[in-house]
Amino acid sequence: MAGTSIEIRDGLTPTLERLVSVSDNPAAIMSDVAAYLLTSTQQRFEQEIGPDGQKWKPLKPRTAAQRIGKGRVKRGSEHILVRTGRLKNSLTAASDAVSATVGTNVEYAAIHQFGGVIRQTARSQTLSLKRIRGSKQVRFVRAGAKGAVEREVTIGARQIVMPARPYLGINDADRAEIATIIMTDFGKAVE
Structure with a gap:
């Protein structure tokens, strides 16, 4: 089954990598980093923005006009990528002593992250x-x-062009928060 994820393994600065490696419990630090990445990714769904801060492309009028749910309420142009909540709710975090990962195993996750063309026969x-x-x-x-x-x-037959609506990724604010998490966790271990 296809899915998509992002992993922090070698993306830390050498200083932060050294701090994690000399820690008594590097798995706990990476667990905190993974939890932060999961929260950050979930917030992107709420704000409908990518890691770069750019708003996701709006829904096409035909998609926005679809009726959904039992009450047959119109969808509108809000709630991009959360029609049923399956993609957002499938996000998971994992970590070990050397990496932190956030991702999903939903088969259509990659096309929303990277964009692409769906060909229907x-x-x-x-x-x-x-x-x-x-x-x-x-x-x-x-x-x-x-x-x-x-x-x-x-x-x-038809082709549907899906624009990229990236939700996985790390920006400068994420990097700063990850550094803070590592420094805080390392400081607790030293005390």
């Missing part, structure tokens, strides 16, 4: 339609619904 599908009472319009319904008419349709 042409296909045939059966649709269940029902006429809206008092109108000539029809709507999609579940197969076998009362009054539904099934129709076989062919859907052509």
Whole structure:
């Protein structure tokens, strides 16, 4: 299963690496760093920004107009990458004595992080339609619904271009906080 993650292993300054290596409990320090990275990544979902501080590309109007949930509330242009919350809620942190990692195993995580093209092949599908009472319009319904008419349709091939909306990464503020965590944890160990 595809996913994506970011790992701090050799990205620390030599001084910080030395502090971690001479610590009595480097795994505890890296655990604190991993916990911070997880919180920082979750906050990016709330703010809808990448590690570089740039706002994520807005949803396309068609996507924003989709109806979601049982109450059939319109999605709107907010809540990018959190339609169901699966991606955000799947984020996990891991660490050992020499590394701290935050990531997800959700199969569509990488396309949102890096962007890309989704290619859908042409296909045939059966649709269940029902006429809206008092109108000539029809709507999609579940197969076998009362009054539904099934129709076989062919859907052509298409490409969907997904913009990159990076949520994993480390910026200067993260580096400063990681340094503070390491120095604080090292200071506690020395006391």
